Amino acid sequence: MQLAKVVGSVVATKKNDFLIGTKLLIVQPMKFINKADEKEESKNGELLVAVDTVGAGIGETVLIVRGSTATRVAANESVPIDAAIVGIVDNIEIEEASLK
Amino acid sequence: MQLAKVVGSVVATKKNDFLIGTKLLIVQPMKFINKADEKEESKNGELLVAVDTVGAGIGETVLIVRGSTATRVAANESVPIDAAIVGIVDNIEIEEASLK
Amino acid sequence: MQLAKVVGSVVATKKNDFLIGTKLLIVQPMKFINKADEKEESKNGELLVAVDTVGAGIGETVLIVRGSTATRVAANESVPIDAAIVGIVDNIEIEEASLK
Amino acid sequence: MQLAKVVGSVVATKKNDFLIGTKLLIVQPMKFINKADEKEESKNGELLVAVDTVGAGIGETVLIVRGSTATRVAANESVPIDAAIVGIVDNIEIEEASLK
Amino acid sequence: MQLAKVVGSVVATKKNDFLIGTKLLIVQPMKFINKADEKEESKNGELLVAVDTVGAGIGETVLIVRGSTATRVAANESVPIDAAIVGIVDNIEIEEASLK
Numbered sequence: 411m412q413l414a415k416v417v418g419s420v421v422a423t424k425k426n427d428f429l430i431g432t433k434l435l436i437v438q439p440m441k442f443i444n445k446a447d448e449k450e451e452s453k454n455g456e457l458l459v460a461v462d463t464v465g466a467g468i469g470e471t472v473l474i475v476r477g478s479t480a481t482r483v484a485a486n487e488s489v490p491i492d493a494a495i496v497g498i499v500d501n502i503e504i505e506e507a508s509l510k
Numbered sequence: 511m512q513l514a515k516v517v518g519s520v521v522a523t524k525k526n527d528f529l530i531g532t533k534l535l536i537v538q539p540m541k542f543i544n545k546a547d548e549k550e551e552s553k554n555g556e557l558l559v560a561v562d563t564v565g566a567g568i569g570e571t572v573l574i575v576r577g578s579t580a581t582r583v584a585a586n587e588s589v590p591i592d593a594a595i596v597g598i599v600d601n602i603e604i605e606e607a608s609l610k
Numbered sequence: 611m612q613l614a615k616v617v618g619s620v621v622a623t624k625k626n627d628f629l630i631g632t633k634l635l636i637v638q639p640m641k642f643i644n645k646a647d648e649k650e651e652s653k654n655g656e657l658l659v660a661v662d663t664v665g666a667g668i669g670e671t672v673l674i675v676r677g678s679t680a681t682r683v684a685a686n687e688s689v690p691i692d693a694a695i696v697g698i699v700d701n702i703e704i705e706e707a708s709l710k
Numbered sequence: 711m712q713l714a715k716v717v718g719s720v721v722a723t724k725k726n727d728f729l730i731g732t733k734l735l736i737v738q739p740m741k742f743i744n745k746a747d748e749k750e751e752s753k754n755g756e757l758l759v760a761v762d763t764v765g766a767g768i769g770e771t772v773l774i775v776r777g778s779t780a781t782r783v784a785a786n787e788s789v790p791i792d793a794a795i796v797g798i799v800d801n802i803e804i805e806e807a808s809l810k
Numbered sequence: 811m812q813l814a815k816v817v818g819s820v821v822a823t824k825k826n827d828f829l830i831g832t833k834l835l836i837v838q839p840m841k842f843i844n845k846a847d848e849k850e851e852s853k854n855g856e857l858l859v860a861v862d863t864v865g866a867g868i869g870e871t872v873l874i875v876r877g878s879t880a881t882r883v884a885a886n887e888s889v890p891i892d893a894a895i896v897g898i899v900d901n902i903e904i905e906e907a908s909l910k
Binding site: 711713740763765773775776777778780782783798799801803804805 | 860890
Binding site: 517518519520521522523524525526528529534536556557558559560568569577578580581588589590591592593 | 611612613640641663664665673675676677678679680682683694696697698699700701702703704705707
């Protein structure tokens with residue numbers, strides 16, 4: 411899974427039947443680049459569209475799952491999705507010592 | 511899923527039987543790179559060939575799904591595809607404040 | 611799917627039983643990088659080994675599918691492959707105006 | 711699979727039902743970049759969240775599996791995960807001569 | 811599939827039950843970068859851990875399959891792996907003319 415931040419939403423009136431009623435949020439996977447003495451959170455990069463089933467809101471840090479297993483969050487596994495929000499992150503703990 | 515723009519089409523006379531009758535469009539995944547005060551939409555990058563089942567046209571922004579779940583848009587799930595257009599995007603809303 | 615060019619072949623005498631009899635071609639995924647006024651076809655990059663079931667030859671432009679759905683081109687879906695040639699491309703049409 | 715180092719943990723109170731009770735660790739895939747006479751272990755790069763079922767701890771080097779097969783480590787394969795820790799690494803042996 | 815070179819091995823005493831008895835080798839995917847008049851074999855890059863079922867040895871060039879279909883080389887498909895060695899490469903033929 412990846413940590414991501416919810417940054418927006420998408421409206422698509424014409425879509426695959428299985429997607430009707432799904433909540434589509436735009437998320438930005440978070441990457442941490444570690445250098446010498448700093449821990450940088452790089453938020454630049456790709457934007458994904460993920461199906462939300464946990465009630466995530468804009469600005470929240472979430473846990474996303476990608477690939478075919480993302481369909482398991484849906485009521486109907488026939489939904490053609492490849493990314494889903496599976497949790498809202500309360501706390502991230504990084505052991506500084508284990509980072510170079 | 512990813513946001514993409516339809517930029518062309520492909521004709522392949524000789525192909526796998528399951529692909530006969532499918533509409534193959536060339537799409538360009540959209541990436542947003544956020545820097546200081548700007549929100550850039552980087553449209554450079556790879557081109558994919560996706561099966562269209564929602565009636566997308568050249569120039570439209572669409573929602574694409576990649577990987578094995580893309581087959582779920584097809585009448586026959588045995589079709590060997592790994593990308594499909596699952597929606598035509600009407601509106602994208604990005605919360606500026608949530609972007610760095 | 612991706613557009614690719616067939617550039618070679620591989621011989622592996624000792625291999626998984628399910629691969630016996632398969633035709634293994636080396637393909638180079640094509641990426642189009644768009645800059646200012648030019649449309650460049652970048653052929654540098656990774657080489658893949660794909661199973662051919664459509665009779666593709668060296669130098670031809672083909673359509674490849676990657677991931678687990680590639681197995682659907684095989685007579686036996688138990689074959690451990692992750693890339694297959696599913697079509698020989700006759701024509702690629704890119705709408706210049708839709709590219710930046 | 712990939713070699714990775716466990717660097718932290720994640721707490722997500724609100725999450726998909728199937729994830730309740732899973733231990734979520736933050737891991738950093740290890741990449742080895744080989745240049746001239748040195749073997750560098752690049753630990754910078756993306757952080758993943760993986761489900762642990764082997765009792766891994768912070769600072770340990772582990773073996774991770776990604777994609778849909780990660781679900782096979784779970785008691786219930788319906789769990790929507792795409793990364794799992796499947797082993798704790800005791801020893802890595804790299805043949806220097808085989809590296810350029 | 812990808813061409814790769816076997817460069818080492820991994821020992822993990824504590825691991826997922828399905829992995830007990832599997833031979834875990836470290837492989838380096840080979841990438842060919844083509845420039846002007848040269849054909850360079852770039853061996854730098856990521857290292858993967860793949861399950862071997864064809865008896866590959868250190869220094870050999872092999873064919874690897876990645877993703878969920880890698881499990882098909884195992885006696886038990888429930889094994890949580892995402893990379894496997896499926897062949898030992900005897901010969902690679904690249905048509906120079908087809909490379910740019």
